[in-house]
Amino acid sequence: MELAKKDHEQPSVQSLAISKPESRLYMSFISVAFISLLIGGLMGLLQVFIRSGKFTLPAGIDYYQILTVHGVILGLVLTTYFIIGFHFSLMGKTVGISIKQRKTAWVAFWIMVIGTIMTAITILFGEASVLYTFYAPLRAHPAFYIGLALVIIGSWIAGFVNWRQLALWKKAHPDEKSPLLAFMVTVNTVMWFIASLGVAVAVLVQFIPWSLGYAETINVLISRTLFWYFGHPLVYFWLLPAYMAWYAIIPKIIGGKIFSDSLARLSFVLFLFFSIPVGFHHQLTEPGIDPTWKFIQVVLTFMVVIPSLMTAFSMFATFEITGRRKGAKGLFGWFKKLPWKDVRFLAPFIGMLAFIPGGAGGIINASHQMNALIHNTIWVTGHFHLTVATTVMLTFFGISYWLIPYLRGRKLTPNINRLGIIQAIIWTVGMTIMSGAMHIEGLLGAPRRSSYSEYGGGEQVSEWIGYQMAQAIGGTILFIGIVLMVYIFIKLTFFAPKGEEEFPIAEEEVDAQPTPAFFENWKLWIGITVALILAAYTIPFIEIIQTSPPGSVPFDFPIGR
Amino acid sequence: MRKRKDHQASENEKPNLIGTFISVMLLGAFIIITWFGAYALFISR
Amino acid sequence: MHLHKFEKIWLVCGIGSLVVFLFIVGYGAFWQGTHPQSHGVTIDPYNIESNEAFKPENLGLTKVDDDKYIVNIAASAFNYDLGKDEEGNAVKTIRIPKGSTVLFQAATKDVVHGFHVAGTNVNMMVEPGYVSSLETVMDNAGTYTIVCNEYCGVGHHMMYATVEVYE
Structure with missing residues (x-):
């Protein structure tokens, strides 16, 4: 196996050149993400309009069809494609990619594209208005499930390539620690693989045979449990790439160093451990799961807060150390030394801020019986529009401002930088209004995933509708932000002036403490992860199977099939 | 890449992180306040 | 480290x-x-009437004792069946005196539904094959909308009922 490039000179940061064909691969993934952003954003705009009660959809288009498109294309397509493109870029930059690996990566891309198109067609024909959670016994067209399975299989292949990339690098660099970013990508792809096995089993063993009519009934609770075994790590699969940028890229952009390589690795390992055995906190109000096991998974859910607490400290510390080195004085003088006019910093920074209320809300959501306060209310929608649609998205935008010009051999001009800052501000304003209104409306009891309804009138409901008006305003502002972002994407991809953009990877301090070698012990990490999953799921899963009621036949009429 | 360094003695000292400490403690206070706010609402219903 | x-x-x-x-x-x-509600009580999803609580005559509000009530609900796309009143019309509103202890019991005849007495902690998933139940004390007077808060199909947002808690 030949590595495309080898580079032994760099002691602390591996930095390889990225060739044209590689760039094309990475850009293909990222481009799908931005196309998805536009389509999904447009659906979001239609949703807030409909929910304001002032508009109706033409031509008999159903609200829930639009909602399915919104959830699938933003929650599953945009995120997965961007993340895989970003993963590959990081691996290509730090450990390199061989020609064979690159070809395999293209196979992954095309499998995912075929799956995405299959899914999209079934949704557009109104054959799959089941939302992105596709809860049984609502039945979509089999092609919907097959398409989703292909997307997941493609993403696995991409992950396998990443593992191979790191393995080959380690063979060539026997006694070196793996580059931090390559380590992080590997953690995220390992987590993704272990987690998506759950949904893959549900889709392949339960949904596909049942939707085709080969199996008469489906076990609803098992399908939901398998889905949420996957569903929570899914959100960490979105979040960890943002954390990669925060830990290892932002310090470089602000002119600083990595606060602690070991602590960064430790937090990622903790995410690997505690992201998966926590799915019951999405099922707290379900009738068929033993409450003691729910509580055990609530405790495990709280464990996954710890690496985020560590991350918060690391971020502030990076900012403070860097600012003080630049001569900042006083308690908070370092705050002024941050590069506020650099969109590569500003957008992710706003993302970090959004994670404070996002995280606080997440702890409330997972608090066992307190979940009844907000379960399936639009508070939850407000919550993940802070976490994934602000924290993660603004960080992804922040990454795009340097990654796209780098891959395309162009420059981030001061002009585009300014547009980016405006974009980040528009996003912040729009999301504050929309997500804020959703949080409050949710506390008042209004449901999520619901088209406009007056529910027979009443004071309570008229109060909700007021907040839906606010969401329409916030959502409109956000859509303007999306259009601007897509414009910036096109500009950076095709029209920005030719030049060289930096691929910012932060270095460690020269006198940094060495990272312990045990971090490279993947067997240990995966072993603990599997042990935790088995501990959290084995007994309740057996209980669910043993006490199962009769399975459910498929239902087509509720979704208008 | 970029292997310049003007690391002086200051690098070997413990970094001054008092601002960081106050920031994270404020963040923690925010989490505690919102959680107890939600808890109070839950109990009152 | x-x-x-x-x-x-x-x-x-x-x-x-x-x-x-x-x-x-x-x-x-x-x-x-x-x-949170977790009783693990199962029911035949094709025949929820086989359970005493969900026989048509037992649906809706039943007073079992002073200040003690049971509300049985049969959920289906896109309706909450709360029984019929004396004239034979479907009940859409339930009236309960303030301070009562109320046991809500719900089961679905078809797909997954939600059951949230909005503005209270009575918030349950209703899944085929299981009885969802939650007991609560209705301490705050007011009019509460029961909403289906789990997507159940095109008429999901038309699935509701009302609970009045009076002084």
Whole structure:
């Protein structure tokens, strides 16, 4: 196996050149993400309009069809494609990619594209208005499930390539620690693989045979449990790439160093451990799961807060150390030394801020019986529009401002930088209004995933509708932000002036403490992860199977099939 | 890449992180306040 | 691996807070019995009438004692069946005196539904094959909308009923 490039000179940061064909691969993934952003954003705009009660959809288009498109294309397509493109870029930059690996990566891309198109067609024909959670016994067209399975299989292949990339690098660099970013990508792809096995089993063993009519009934609770075994790590699969940028890229952009390589690795390992055995906190109000096991998974859910607490400290510390080195004085003088006019910093920074209320809300959501306060209310929608649609998205935008010009051999001009800052501000304003209104409306009891309804009138409901008006305003502002972002994407991809953009990877301090070698012990990490999953799921899963009621036949009429 | 360094003695000292400490403690206070706010609402219903 | 002194304090405080949260909800759940609904009671999804509570005549509000009520609900796309009144019309509103203890029991005839007495802690998933139930004390007077808060199909947002808690 030949590595495309080898580079032994760099002691602390591996930095390889990225060739044209590689760039094309990475850009293909990222481009799908931005196309998805536009389509999904447009659906979001239609949703807030409909929910304001002032508009109706033409031509008999159903609200829930639009909602399915919104959830699938933003929650599953945009995120997965961007993340895989970003993963590959990081691996290509730090450990390199061989020609064979690159070809395999293209196979992954095309499998995912075929799956995405299959899914999209079934949704557009109104054959799959089941939302992105596709809860049984609502039945979509089999092609919907097959398409989703292909997307997941493609993403696995991409992950396998990443593992191979790191393995080959380690063979060539026997006694070196793996580059931090390559380590992080590997953690995220390992987590993704272990987690998506759950949904893959549900889709392949339960949904596909049942939707085709080969199996008469489906076990609803098992399908939901398998889905949420996957569903929570899914959100960490979105979040960890943002954390990669925060830990290892932002310090470089602000002119600083990595606060602690070991602590960064430790937090990622903790995410690997505690992201998966926590799915019951999405099922707290379900009738068929033993409450003691729910509580055990609530405790495990709280464990996954710890690496985020560590991350918060690391971020502030990076900012403070860097600012003080630049001569900042006083308690908070370092705050002024941050590069506020650099969109590569500003957008992710706003993302970090959004994670404070996002995280606080997440702890409330997972608090066992307190979940009844907000379960399936639009508070939850407000919550993940802070976490994934602000924290993660603004960080992804922040990454795009340097990654796209780098891959395309162009420059981030001061002009585009300014547009980016405006974009980040528009996003912040729009999301504050929309997500804020959703949080409050949710506390008042209004449901999520619901088209406009007056529910027979009443004071309570008229109060909700007021907040839906606010969401329409916030959502409109956000859509303007999306259009601007897509414009910036096109500009950076095709029209920005030719030049060289930096691929910012932060270095460690020269006198940094060495990272312990045990971090490279993947067997240990995966072993603990599997042990935790088995501990959290084995007994309740057996209980669910043993006490199962009769399975459910498929239902087509509720979704208008 | 970029292997310049003007690391002086200051690098070997413990970094001054008092601002960081106050920031994270404020963040923690925010989490505690919102959680107890939600808890109070839950109990009152 | 080295932790800065401040980071140690921060993590001790942070983890300590999480432990306090867990202790509070754990105390409520295990000692005061406020677990989220989880009874594991199964029912035949093709024939929920086989369960006494969901026979047509037992649907809706039943007074079992002074200040003690049971509300049985049969959910289906896209309707909550709360029984019929004397004239034979479908009941859409339930009236309960303030301070009553109310046991809500729900089951679905078809797909997954939600059951949320909006503005209260009565918030349950209703899944085929299981009886969802939650007992609560209706301490606050007011009009509450029962909403289906789990997507059940094109008419999902038309699925509702009303609970009036009067003084």
